[in-house]
Every structure is written in structure tokens, then in C-alpha cells.
Amino acid sequence: MVNVMSASQIRIVDITKEDKYEKYLHRCLAGPPSKRYKKRIKYLEKAIPKGFHKKLLITNEKIVGTIEYAPSEASYYPIIGDNVTVMNCIWVLRKAKGHDFGRLLVRDMINSEKDSSGFATIALENHWSPWFKKWQMETLGFKPLESIKVMHKIKYKGQTFSIYLMWMPNISKSKPPTWNIHELLEGITCCIVHPLYHPQTFEPKQILEKHEN
Numbered sequence: 001m002v003n004v005m006s007a008s009q010i011r012i013v014d015i016t017k018e019d020k021y022e023k024y025l026h027r028c029l030a031g032p033p034s035k036r037y038k039k040r041i042k043y044l045e046k047a048i049p050k051g052f053h054k055k056l057l058i059t060n061e062k063i064v065g066t067i068e069y070a071p072s073e074a075s076y077y078p079i080i081g082d083n084v085t086v087m088n089c090i091w092v093l094r095k096a097k098g099h100d101f102g103r104l105l106v107r108d109m110i111n112s113e114k115d116s117s118g119f120a121t122i123a124l125e126n127h128w129s130p131w132f133k134k135w136q137m138e139t140l141g142f143k144p145l146e147s148i149k150v151m152h153k154i155k156y157k158g159q160t161f162s163i164y165l166m167w168m169p170n171i172s173k174s175k176p177p178t179w180n181i182h183e184l185l186e187g188i189t190c191c192i193v194h195p196l197y198h199p200q201t202f203e204p205k206q207i208l209e210k211h212e213n
Contacts, residue, residue, distance in 0.1 A: 012108050013056050016048055025054055028193045029066055029091055043076060043190035050074035055108065057101055064096035067105040072177065076190050079120050081177030085113045087121040106140050110170065117174035120167050127161040129195035134164055142166035145176055150185065150208040160211045185210060
């Protein structure tokens with residue numbers, strides 16, 4: 001039997017504008033609350049006025065998906081581009097798979113940022129996390145521009161994985177973005193469940209090490 005879900009059962013809420021879901025600004029759907037995590041709070045204080053958005057996809061009053069994006073200058077990825085929107089994160093709960101909710105969230109981002117030259121993000125390959133897989137981002141419409149092979153200095157030492165700069169142009173002849181590899185190796189500090197998270201307790205500046213082929 002096919003499970004058909006009507007559009008009236010689905011809504012996308014921008015929680016930077018609705019206080020009801022404010023707690024989800026500081027946490028992931030699949031992770032622990034991080035409201036008291038200072039670096040996340042500081043990031044949001046700077047990013048929201050610059051155009052940061054975090055949205056929830058809700059079906060039958062249950063939160064099943066999320067997307068987070070911002071102009072490149074307000075993203076926590078070191079992605080550089082002229083009028084580029086960077087997707088920090090996208091996630092759909094496993095129990096809600098099979099309804100194209102990921103594409104629905106991306107389409108909402110595109111419609112909300114019609115003036116952007118394009119959309120960028122990162123993707124991972126051969127990483128142990130189920131998040132940000134390259135094939136997933138390609139399914140959503142992104143294409144790889146370049147990549148770097150790295151090793152994690154804490155987890156699974158010796159195992160290499162690749163990080164890709166992904167791109168989806170929004171207008172013809174738009175200039176593709178670039179990224180700062182040195183900053184990328186420092187990891188992510190304002191999301192405690194991110195695959196590239198740099199814990200506060202890890203003192204070295206870089207948590208990733210570039211692997212030479």
C-alpha cells in the first residue's frame with residue numbers, strides 16, 4: 001500500500017522568525033541540546049542578522065526534517081563566493097525517508113534565495129558518519145567542484161576520507177565559489193554533532209590533517 005501524504009499535512013517553518021521552535025536553533029534533530037554551548041550562541045548572534053536561516057519540515061505536527069543556510073559570509077564553512085548561499089546542514093529523520101523531503105527543503109531554500117548566484121555546501125566520501133554523503137548531495141542537485149583527502153586527528157586515526165566543495169548554480173554564468181583549505185582543516189566549532197566538529201577540549205588548532213596521495 002502506498003503511503004500518500006497531502007501537501008496540507010506538510011509545512012516548513014523558519015525558526016529564526018518563530019519563537020515556538022526556538023530551542024531547535026541550538027540543537028540538531030538527531031542530537032542532544034546545545035543551548036548553553038557558547039560558540040553556537042555566538043555564531044547565531046552574528047549570523048542571524050546577516051541572513052542565516054534554519055527551517056523545520058513538519059508533517060502531521062511532527063518535526064521530521066531541517067535545513068540551515070546563510071550567505072557565504074555568515075556560514076560556518078570557509079566557503080567564499082560572490083552572492084553565494086551556503087547550506088550548512090540538511091537532515092531528514094530516517095522514519096520520514098521516501099517522501100522526497102530533502103528535495104522539498106532544498107527547493108524551499110532556492111525559492112527563498114532567488115537572488116543568489118548559486119548554492120554551495122560540503123560533502124563527505126568514505127567518512128564513518130551517515131551525514132553529508134557525497135551521493136546524497138548529488139541527489140539533491142549539487143555537483144562537486146574540488147576535493148581534499150584528510151585524516152581525523154582523534155577518531156579512527158589512519159583512516160582517510162574526502163571532503164568535497166559542492167555547487168549548484170542558480171543563474172547562468174555564475175562564478176563558482178572557492179574555499180579556504182587551511183580553515184577547513186580546523187573543523188567546525190559551533191555544531192556539536194557535525195562530522196567535522198572540533199571539540200573545545202582538543203587544543204590543537206587543526207583537527208584534520210591533509211593526506212597526501
